[in-house]
Amino acid sequence: MIVETLTSPVILFFVLGFLAAMARSDLSIPEAFGKAMSIYLMAAIGIKGGVEVAKSGFTADLAAAASLGLALSFLIPFVAFWLLTSIGKLSRANAGAVAAHYGSVSVVTFVTAKEILTGQGLAPAGYMVAVLALMETPAIISGLYLARRGEIKQSTDHTGSSMLHEVFTNGSVVLLVGAFVIGLVAGEDGFAPVKPLFDTGFRGVLCLFLLDMGLVAARRLVQSRAISARLAMLAIGLPLINGTIGVIGGTLIGLDVASTAALGVLAASASYIAVPAAMRMALPEADPGIYLSMSLGITFPFNVIFGITIFATLAQALG
Amino acid sequence: MIVETLTSPVILFFVLGFLAAMARSDLSIPEAFGKAMSIYLMAAIGIKGGVEVAKSGFTADLAAAASLGLALSFLIPFVAFWLLTSIGKLSRANAGAVAAHYGSVSVVTFVTAKEILTGQGLAPAGYMVAVLALMETPAIISGLYLARRGEIKQSTDHTGSSMLHEVFTNGSVVLLVGAFVIGLVAGEDGFAPVKPLFDTGFRGVLCLFLLDMGLVAARRLVQSRAISARLAMLAIGLPLINGTIGVIGGTLIGLDVASTAALGVLAASASYIAVPAAMRMALPEADPGIYLSMSLGITFPFNVIFGITIFATLAQALG
């Protein structure tokens, strides 16, 4: 299975980007093109997820997966925080910021997993897109709580409510949820006329987007002076632990194997869009060099190349 | 019919963008992506219109629709100017600028109408694209005439001829007309190899573009401190009046129902790309806050959500 994964064009384009940046090539994807692809991918998975749920209806599985996803996003930061302060020797602020990243999720990792798994006959349920959207933000609250707990309330002009507003109106959450609802409302028939764009082109766009992510991840890794060997190890250990928790949880609540694997990938993945921006605003004393190097430079490539296969295998073993 | 319209993904994405901006989400579409989609859409409708006319040939209907479109674009500003100065209490300069916007047309409104109408079995004729292109600029001349009439010639360094040059080499006019001619020359057979891009992806791209337009329209509405309740009412009244004129005209000259509805939408729509730029250059004393809030913040959403259905219903009633 790992061989199939590694010879899929989607992954090969990621590897190409990674190697190009490592060789210090000047290859680069214009920022606007990268953002355009990411908007396309989120709209596409959102609407396709909504159409599938419109077909299958709201099931008990959906509710169970959603609750478990929420719980994972809230709780994983506590595990991560403990490891990051004890093993990783990070300060409270830095540990809280990193923990928030690992509790939240990476949309691209999920999309890549969905494609790879589907290509191997393991298509996750449509509602997993909703679970993805639900898992994006709770971790931010846990991470901030962990970082600030016990401290004299810092003189910050971010009241809780403005922070919450920013978290819930975050562009990617709005787009994912909005497109999901559009898929629900439009249903199979309404989706048909726009299907050519959102379905046919999907895998190809994902290739080019992963090319970009490969460049970005490797450039981040090259810049990673700030992180110690311990932190580098944790950037591989944390996804293994979190993903395993996710797979066990999914199996226990009785999800199908494919959705369980997807939940494992979600738990293992670390945010590198919504959470870094939120941390930069709410925890400016935390060092972006640390959390970006770990989540983007190490965990993301690890998950895309190995993690997906690992959690799929685990889900099949337990399922 | 309004229900069908409102559950179409194309419109739902517009609503999503609108609501996201109202909730002050940070969702945003990179400028270059928005411009790219708009270039794609104009090239696609231009070439498809040309291919259709290559099939149907130059008919009397085409000539009649083109003449009526030109006349509407020239004359609507006079009606609008009168209402804007009398009811709207605007100065000559502001009224002339706003009037030019309402005489000209909105490409996106037209494209959306075409998709929605076609989806309901009411496909407008291919030559309506040519009518669209013809209607873009005459209103600019009328609007400037109305604003400047009777005044001592302002010391402006824009000679008439340089203004005319800018109007006729305006990017969107050149692209629409150019792609139309390409469609004419290439015909059905020449179009076949490029059809996959320009046809298959069209509706999906329109969804993402309307998401962007929703964001832009709502942000403009939020910024609209400059406009009074009277102006807000006119921003709904003018499209209703102009659209009705367009539908009656189309029916009188004997266009088919679908093309008549499209002509109504064109008459009702207000420019927010070519005309604002022209007004900023030629009438700098007019307040952009007024014309953008009216055309983009109010009239555009009104037309997309209600206007299309209204004028289609009217065209069917009269036709």
Place this chain on the structure above:
Amino acid sequence: MIVETLTSPVILFFVLGFLAAMARSDLSIPEAFGKAMSIYLMAAIGIKGGVEVAKSGFTADLAAAASLGLALSFLIPFVAFWLLTSIGKLSRANAGAVAAHYGSVSVVTFVTAKEILTGQGLAPAGYMVAVLALMETPAIISGLYLARRGEIKQSTDHTGSSMLHEVFTNGSVVLLVGAFVIGLVAGEDGFAPVKPLFDTGFRGVLCLFLLDMGLVAARRLVQSRAISARLAMLAIGLPLINGTIGVIGGTLIGLDVASTAALGVLAASASYIAVPAAMRMALPEADPGIYLSMSLGITFPFNVIFGITIFATLAQALG
């Protein structure tokens, strides 16, 4: 055949862009969109070439074409340098810089030729993409050698090795070669899921990209104060000479007619991406106005509109 070429939408869009810029229209393609299309086109031709070679295997033809391509890229600058100094009256530095451009290749010219030829039943072999990639850089080395030969070594802080690094990690070379290898590894089956994007949309994207190139080429031509009538003539003479050399060479080593025509086009084409940047760095005393006006303003349009047909006809006559 020239009529077929001139009524193909691909070429018509180029002409549209060219005329729009000549008429000083403000039509413009956002930079990020242009770069995005160029990345897409390179990834697409790379991967498709790789898939074809995966099918056909590494043949003697491939090796022969590759060697001939390398030789042409190394040697054409010597011919060009001689003509540019004798007839063109250029200084060593300017002649070396221009010669490097004509030894290297233009990706867009190749892609356009491939589409036009394929549309006329003359599909070049898949390995020609590899030849294209091989021909991009050797000419840079020849051009620099010619410009610097015999001079006291200029105090430049570009050591040869850093220059070589920049040349071989050049973004377009990395992307072309990388996508080619991905196509080789993935093969027909691995390519299937991403084929819709990279194949179906290809010609349409090429249309929009050539629209952009038309604008850029004409704007460059308008800015061409620096070049004399002699240089303008050489900008047409050089592609004719180089293309003829390429076609004769291809025929002699026994390539099929279509690949021979493609090799002619490659030899005739002049770089305007990789080489200008390299010359600006390594030969700052050479005048960019000269090499860009010649390669982009004159040779590129000439090749796209006439050259492709000329070399195809020549290849058929000799083949």
Place this chain on the structure above:
Amino acid sequence: MIETISRKRIEILMDTPLVPRLIRYVKDADISGWSLIHIDSGGGRNGEWRHDDVTGAAAKTILLAVANETKAQALIDRIAPILESHGLLLLVGDVEVVRGERF
């Protein structure tokens, strides 16, 4: 000859996520407006960054604000304490303006 008045030209380089907060400070200092200048990339003691990073995590922006001495000082006083912790760069120069009363 047109009369001009002296004003302060303030540039603040910051991580893009901090922009809304800094705009709040500009408004608090009663400064009449601001403009955000696009920067593509840069480098400093904390390594290099480039804007064309789809995550947006490392993007930076320059906020430009023109103000009179008093308002400029109010803004500087507000920002100085967080310069180090938030990784800001603050430059203040002199410019002459026409229409000076608006600043």
Place this chain on the structure above:
Amino acid sequence: MIETISRKRIEILMDTPLVPRLIRYVKDADISGWSLIHIDSGGGRNGEWRHDDVTGAAAKTILLAVANETKAQALIDRIAPILESHGLLLLVGDVEVVRGERF
């Protein structure tokens, strides 16, 4: 040590559609060149705007021109009367340049 000469550094912030007209004024003042600086967004008395607005209707740009005192004054005199009506912002600072004769 390299010798430097004092020149004026002029920045004009304007609505993008006005750029061609302002470039004409720069040329009329016999100034040797100009550069347009990309700004992403901003705010002032007339509300906020952002560049990523597909209509382009609200985009703004900064024109940067370096010139000697005389030419700078000519440009300022030409622009000052339309500053208010066209909503321009004009800043003039001092810079030292090498190769000063070209400005």
Place this chain on the structure above:
Amino acid sequence: MIETISRKRIEILMDTPLVPRLIRYVKDADISGWSLIHIDSGGGRNGEWRHDDVTGAAAKTILLAVANETKAQALIDRIAPILESHGLLLLVGDVEVVRGERF
């Protein structure tokens, strides 16, 4: 009131392909950092150019670096000889900074 220190604000306009070389010079002069400002288009004695040219052949960029007098002078001395041949534009202004020790 916050104390400020005088520093040099250096702007270098150059063809984009030359950026890596100029960054090397900035580092050689021991300057703590730099930022690249995006410019969209411009014009001078050698004609006009615009950034939205897919070939990238004519793109230009402004490098902004803040440094103390000594380091600024070192950079200027390094660049002055190639100003003409490489078509660079060099502007040096004065700014006040907080956190001045870092430059």
